[in-house]
Amino acid sequence: ACTGIGDADGDGVCADVDCDDNDPAVVGQPGSSCDDGNPNTINDVIDSNCNCAGVAVPCPGVGDADGDGLCADVDCDDSDPGIAHQPGDACNDGNPNTIGETIQADCSCGGGSTGMAPILTCDRVDGLRDDAEEQPSGQIRLASNDLELINDANSGNQVVGLRFGGLRIPRGAYIVSARLQFTAESPNNDNPADLTIYGEASGTPLGFRGSGFNLSSRPRTNAMANWLPSEWTAAGQAGFAQQSPDLSPIIQEIIRRAGYASSSAIVLLIEGTGRRAAESYEGFAARAPQLCVEYLIAPPNFDCPERLADFGAPCDDGNPGTYNDQVDANCNCAGTPAPCPGIGDNDGDGVCADTDCDDNDPAVTYQPGDACDDGNPGTIGETIQPDCSCGGGSPAPALSCARIAGSSDDAVEAQSGQVALTGSKLELAGSSSQGSQLVGLRFSGLDIPRGARILRASLQFTVADTQNESLCELRIYGEASDNARSFAGSAGDISRRPATNASVEWMPSEWQAPGTSGHAQQSPDLSAVLQEIVGRGGYASSSAIAIMIDGVGRRAAQSFDGSASEAPVLCVEYLPPAPVVPRSGGAAAPETSTAGALLVPPARQAEVLENLSVYPNPATDRLTAAFTSAAEGPARIQAVDMNGKAVLVQERDIHKGENAISLESLSLPEGIYVLQVISGSSVQSVKFIIVSE
Structure with a gap:
């Protein structure tokens, strides 16, 4: 049987393949099965060197019987490769009154919270006594043909008041979002413009009157919002640049006041420096300021109602020397002291020696990146520089907007991993035929410089249809890459992309009419997501930025292929980075950040x-x-x-x-x-x- 080869030990295995032709007890040959003695391998065979070796089990000590890539201890059915869900995955329990369900530890679908879609209400200034300007002398102007925010060339910095009487928000509602929308009256800007918005701390605010100091004498809310508006470049503009930051803390404080009722008016007061000129009721009633608010009638059942937060929710304790700030069991916000391994903190102020601008003085806790004021009234947004000086201010924030520009710039990935590039709409984040899905959006041409300070960022959609699923909860995050590539039709092309640590939750209110592109279709502030991307080491101003959206429920937005002129838009306001000044005698100090809990360190080495x-x-x-x-x-x-x-x-x-x-x-x-x-x-x-x- 082994002609010309032989079988010295007579075990029936020819000498050219017998791993030991002198021992009849050894009959193994390359390719034959064996046992390498390692419980963490499978398919053990004798290799070409006559060694017994197996393929490493992806789930050592656990196993993956159906070979679907999910270990037996988390696979909800390890005998069926078609069942690949595991505890923690999103699901739908079929109850239209719950939202946010996930696969539970026992593989059931549950854990959702009750509620409904937020309600949207908008009201525009609609009367002579609902907008006013108070000059430094205390004189009140009720019939101005514009609202100068804030500097009047003739009288100086003034206070502007806005009153909204038709919002009808129930007392005790939970405010999801709130924004003021202005229309530019002229491009007569005075930079820098630095505005602060308060509410009137009253449950029943009166209309404005002509008596002296009628605005500034009103009690103010503790909550306030700072706004550094970018340039208003043309009369009639009413877009992202003319829209305030989120005012929900202000509105929340007002509607929780004793005496407030759904019939109550809400007053906002604005002061500051610089100038942006907005239309007033008297100048152009249809373009007067508008306040839009999204709210829930039954607020979530928070562990800490005063903080509107649960135990363990992230917060900011105001201490730069801590991280992982969370709401504790006593409803206090507390963080973990930041250690300085291998660096030290000589003065014990919680700021490590490599970033503390004076590590011998515990009273000096500022560090590069902290806000400061260089004393120059012509700039805003200064920060502590790497050499510990104060600088980097700008006359005004820059505004950059980009719309989806091609079929490969928006895409939808089904649960199966199949990616569609040319759909007529973007279903956020569930399809009636495909179930939950992942939406990808890619924006090029924003030209945001690396290291810019992101002030505000928001996505604007346009309604494609009104087949809403009332309970809609979306999660928005970015692609953690230096330059996002176009989407491709290959399976899993969106889900395989690395995700930013920063993400934003969005519970959109009902979308009422196709073609609508307003407050309800605008995402919450995405500045944290954008900041993480533009701070990456390999990011450049020419880089493209990708945003991903998943979740439960459904809102249908126009896609590029459905209507190119109504495709999603990303708008970003930012302060350009200051020139990097090296510390004395050395190279420029690297930019670092300790803000937030989930930060990936700058790349130091290859994948390891x-x-x-x-x-x-x-x-x-x-x-x-x-x-x-x-x-x-x-x-x-x-x-x-x-x-x-x-x-x-x-x-x-x-x-x-x-x-x-x-x-x-x-x-x-x-x-x-x-x-x-x-x-x-x-x-x-x-x-x-x-x-x-």
């Missing part, structure tokens, strides 16, 4: 991390993260809950080869979390479950 797994899973109060690394150095270990909140952040040193990092004394509520290990630009993620003992 692989094969992240955690055990035990489920866990109780301890967890071990195992992975391999191609380099040694610092890494960030962080855990994130299914709402995107960081619940754990640690800095650890890792080494080449296999790593096992123990996380002890965990104190996390039962639920599903994502563990991330970050080293340079390399990120590995894995889900884990916390259960009670």
Whole structure:
């Protein structure tokens, strides 16, 4: 049988393939099955070197019986490759009165919250006594043909009052969003314009009167909003540049006051410096200022009603020396003191020595990037520079808007991963035929310089149809890349893109008529998402920016292929970065940020991390993260809950080869979390479950 080859040991395996032709007990040959003794491998076979080796199991110690890529401990049916959902995935329990359901730990669909779509109400100044200007002398002008915000060339800085009597917001409603919309009366700007908007702290504010100081003498809300408007370049403009920032905290404070009723009027007061000229009721009634408010009749059942937040919700404790700021069990906002490993904090002010402008003086806590005032009345938006000087101000913010410009700039990805590039509409974020889906939007031509300070950013859609699903909750995030490429038809082209840490939740009110493009179709402020993108090391002003939207419910917007002139628009107001001034005797200091909980460090090395797994899973109060690394150095270990909140952040040193990092004394509520290990630009993620003992 082995002619010309032989079989020395007579075991029936020819010498050219027998792994040991002198031992009849060894009958293995390349390609034959074997057992390498490793429980974390499968399909073990003898290789060309006569070694027994298997293919690494993607779920060591757990398994993946149906081969769908989901480990048995989280796959809701590990015998059916067609069932790929797992705890934490979005789902729909079929109840039209709930929103935000996810696959639960027992693989049922639930966890949704009750409610309804926000209600939109808008009211325009509609009477002689509903807009007014108060000059520095206290004189009141009730019949001006324009509203000068704020500087009057003849009299100086004044106070402007606006009264809205027809909003009909129920007392105690939960305010989702609120914005003022002006129309430019002329491009007669005086830069810089720095405006502050307050509300009148009254449940029953009266109309304006001609008596002296009738505006400035009114009680003011504690809540206020700062607005640095960009240039108004032409009369008749009524767009993003003429729209205020979100005023929801102001309106929320007013409608919770004793004496307020749905029939009450709401008064807003504006003061500041600089000038933007807006139409008044007397000058052009149809273009008078308009206030639009979205609200929920039954506010969410918050753990901390005064903060409108739940325990564990992110917040800002105002301390630059802390991170992971969260609402605690006493409804206080508190963060974790920021450590300075290997750097130090000599004066103990919570600012690390490498960024503290004076690490020997605990009273000096400012650092590069903090707001400051250089004393120049002709500039706004100054920040502490890398050399610890105050500078970088601008005469006025710049405004940049870009519309979707081609078929490959908007796309929809179905749950199957199939990507459509030429649909006639963008269904946010569910299709009646395809179920939940992911929408991608790509904008080129914004020309925002790297390192710019983003003041405001918003998406504007146009209604394609009114087949709304009342409970609609969307999540908007960006693509974490230096220059987003066009969308392609390949499977998973949108979902495979890296996501920014920053994201924004949006509960849009009902979309009432096709062709509408107003307040209800405008996203919340996306400045955090844009700031993360333009701060990336490889981003350039010529880079394209991609935005992704997922969620539950349905709102239908026009796409490029449905109506190019009504395709989505992204508008951004920003302050250009100051020239980088190096610290004495050295290169320019790198820009860093400690704002927010989920920040990926600047890239330091190539992709280095692989094969992240955690055990035990489920866990109780301890967890071990195992992975391999191609380099040694610092890494960030962080855990994130299914709402995107960081619940754990640690800095650890890792080494080449296999790593096992123990996380002890965990104190996390039962639920599903994502563990991330970050080293340079390399990120590995894995889900884990916390259960009670």
